[in-house]
Amino acid sequence: MALARTWSVALFGVDGVPVEIEADVGVGTVRTQLLGLPDAALHESKDRVRAAVRNSGHDWPTQRVTLGLSPATLPKNGSGYDLAIACVVLAAAKAIPADRLTGTVLLGELALDGRVRPVRGVLPALLAARRARLTRAVVPAPCLPEAALVEGLAVHGATTLAEVLAWLTDDGTLPEAAPPEVAPPPPGPDLADVLGQPEARWALEVAAAGGHHVLLTGPPGTGKTMLAQRLAGLLPPLSPEEALGVTAIHSIAGLLSPETPLVATPPFVSPHHSTSPVALVGGGAGLAKPGAVSRAHRGVLFLDEACEFGAGKLESLRTVLEDGEVRLARRDGMARYPARFQLVLATNPCPCAPPKEIDCVCAPAARRRYQAKLSGPLLDRVDLRVAMRPLTAMNSVDVPPEPTAAVRERVHKARTRAAERWSAHGWLTNAEVPGPALRREFALPRPTTAILDRALSRGALTGRGADRCLRVAWTLADLAEQAQPTADHVAAALEFRERRKS
Structure with a gap:
C-alpha cells in the first residue's frame, strides 16, 4: 500500500x-x-x-x-x-x-x-x-x-x-511568477462632453465624493447615460486591498486577461434591461456565481431605462444596497460575494417621454404605473434624485463645462476628509456610516436638523431617509471644507430627495 x-x-x-x-x-x-x-x-x-x-x-x-x-x-x-x-x-x-x-x-x-x-x-x-x-x-x-x-x-x-x-522529479524547471506590470488605465469619457445640466453635474460630484446612489429622471437625449458613464472616472483609484478584492471577483467570473491581471480602477457595469435576475444579482445551479452587482463592487452599477427592468429584478437590489454584499444559497452551499457599489438609475418620466413634459400624451394612470415600477422602498435607498432639464441649445453657456480632472480633484479632497474622520471606525465614505453613529457619536445640533424633524413629523421622510440625508449633508460639508454640516447642508440634502418629478 x-x-x-x-x-x-x-x-x-x-x-x-x-x-x-x-x-x-x-x-x-x-x-x-x-x-x-x-x-x-x-x-x-x-x-x-x-x-x-x-x-x-x-x-x-x-x-x-x-x-x-x-x-x-x-x-x-x-x-x-x-x-x-x-x-x-x-x-x-x-x-x-x-x-x-x-x-x-x-x-x-x-x-x-x-x-x-x-x-x-x-x-x-x-x-x-x-x-x-x-x-x-x-x-x-x-x-x-x-x-x-x-x-x-x-x-x-x-x-x-x-x-x-x-x-x-528535479528533471526540469517551471517558470516563476514575476511581479505584474500594471499599465495605466486608458482615459475614460470626460465630463466636459456633457452639455448643460448644472444640477445633475453637481449631484454627480456629490455622489462621487460621498459614495451615494443617484436617480436621474428626464426625457431622452438629455445626457443621463453620458453622466452615469463619467461617474467612475470621478472616483479615486482602488487601494491595493480593494483592488485585490475586486480582482478576485472578476477572476471567479472569468473576466481577467493576462494583459490586465489587476483591476486597479473602479469598475463600471451596465447590464441591459433584459438581463435575468441571476445575471443581475448572481446565482446558477450547484454553487452560485457572481452577478453584475458583485462585478461592480467598489465601482458603479448603472441601470439605464430602470423602469424597464421589471419590479422583481429591481426589488432584489434592496438588501444588497443595505448590506454591501449578496448571499446566495444554492444546492451545494452558501456563496457570499461583496457588492458595495454606487447605484445609478436612469429613467424617463413616462412611457412616451417627449422632449417637453407639456407634450406628454400618457394618461395619468399610465404615468403613475410607469413610475411605480421604482418602488418606494427602493427609492428610499437612493440618496440623490435629479430631474434633468431638456436641452435648449448646443452652446448654451459661454464658459466651457468643467473637465473630469477638475471635479476629480475636489472629490479626492472630500473623500480624504471623510476617510480621516471615520478612520477610527473603519469606514471609508460617508455612505458607509451607520445611522446610529450619525445620531449619537456624530450628532448634529438640534437647530441644524430641525428641518428633518419637521419632515419626519409630516410623514414626508422615513427614518432611513433621514439617515441618508445626514450622510449627504456630511458630504456637502466635506466638499465645502467645513468641519461639520450646517442647516443649509441638511436642507440641501433633503431637497435632493424631493427633486423627482411626479
Whole structure:
C-alpha cells in the first residue's frame, strides 16, 4: 500500500477552503474511486486525468486507486482539481517522488493530451492557500500574471502535465511568477462632453465624493447615460486591498486577461434591461456565481431605462444596497460575494417621454404605473434624485463645462476628509456610516436638523431617509471644507430627495 498527499482549493464565493487530496494505491479490484462529494465535472476527472497521464509518458496504476478529498463533507466543484489528482496518484504509485507535493497547491484542468488549461478563481484560491500557510503553488501558465498578485507564495506556471512531473522529479524547471506590470488605465469619457445640466453635474460630484446612489429622471437625449458613464472616472483609484478584492471577483467570473491581471480602477457595469435576475444579482445551479452587482463592487452599477427592468429584478437590489454584499444559497452551499457599489438609475418620466413634459400624451394612470415600477422602498435607498432639464441649445453657456480632472480633484479632497474622520471606525465614505453613529457619536445640533424633524413629523421622510440625508449633508460639508454640516447642508440634502418629478 502506498499513500501520497497534496493540496488544492475549493471556492465558495470569494472564500477559499484548502482541500487536502490523498491518493491510496493498493490491492483490490482495479478501479479508481473518488471520495469527498465531487460534482459531475470533478467525477469525470478520473477519465480525463487517466488519459492525460498516459499521453504524458507515464502509466496509470493497474491497482485499486482511492482518492479522498478532505474536508469530506465539503462539496467540491469544477475541474480545477485535475492537476493535483494526476500528480498525487503518480506519487502514490511511486512513479514520481512526493517530496515537493508537501505544502504545494496544484490548480488546473487537464486536457486529454496533457495540456494544463486555465481555470477560474486562481487569485482567491491562492489567497486562501497563503492564509493556510502553504508555501508553493503550480497554476496554468495563462493564469501566472494573476497568480503573481499574491505575495508570500512561490508560484510556478505550467503548460503541460509533463512539465509539472519533470519539476517534481528535479528533471526540469517551471517558470516563476514575476511581479505584474500594471499599465495605466486608458482615459475614460470626460465630463466636459456633457452639455448643460448644472444640477445633475453637481449631484454627480456629490455622489462621487460621498459614495451615494443617484436617480436621474428626464426625457431622452438629455445626457443621463453620458453622466452615469463619467461617474467612475470621478472616483479615486482602488487601494491595493480593494483592488485585490475586486480582482478576485472578476477572476471567479472569468473576466481577467493576462494583459490586465489587476483591476486597479473602479469598475463600471451596465447590464441591459433584459438581463435575468441571476445575471443581475448572481446565482446558477450547484454553487452560485457572481452577478453584475458583485462585478461592480467598489465601482458603479448603472441601470439605464430602470423602469424597464421589471419590479422583481429591481426589488432584489434592496438588501444588497443595505448590506454591501449578496448571499446566495444554492444546492451545494452558501456563496457570499461583496457588492458595495454606487447605484445609478436612469429613467424617463413616462412611457412616451417627449422632449417637453407639456407634450406628454400618457394618461395619468399610465404615468403613475410607469413610475411605480421604482418602488418606494427602493427609492428610499437612493440618496440623490435629479430631474434633468431638456436641452435648449448646443452652446448654451459661454464658459466651457468643467473637465473630469477638475471635479476629480475636489472629490479626492472630500473623500480624504471623510476617510480621516471615520478612520477610527473603519469606514471609508460617508455612505458607509451607520445611522446610529450619525445620531449619537456624530450628532448634529438640534437647530441644524430641525428641518428633518419637521419632515419626519409630516410623514414626508422615513427614518432611513433621514439617515441618508445626514450622510449627504456630511458630504456637502466635506466638499465645502467645513468641519461639520450646517442647516443649509441638511436642507440641501433633503431637497435632493424631493427633486423627482411626479
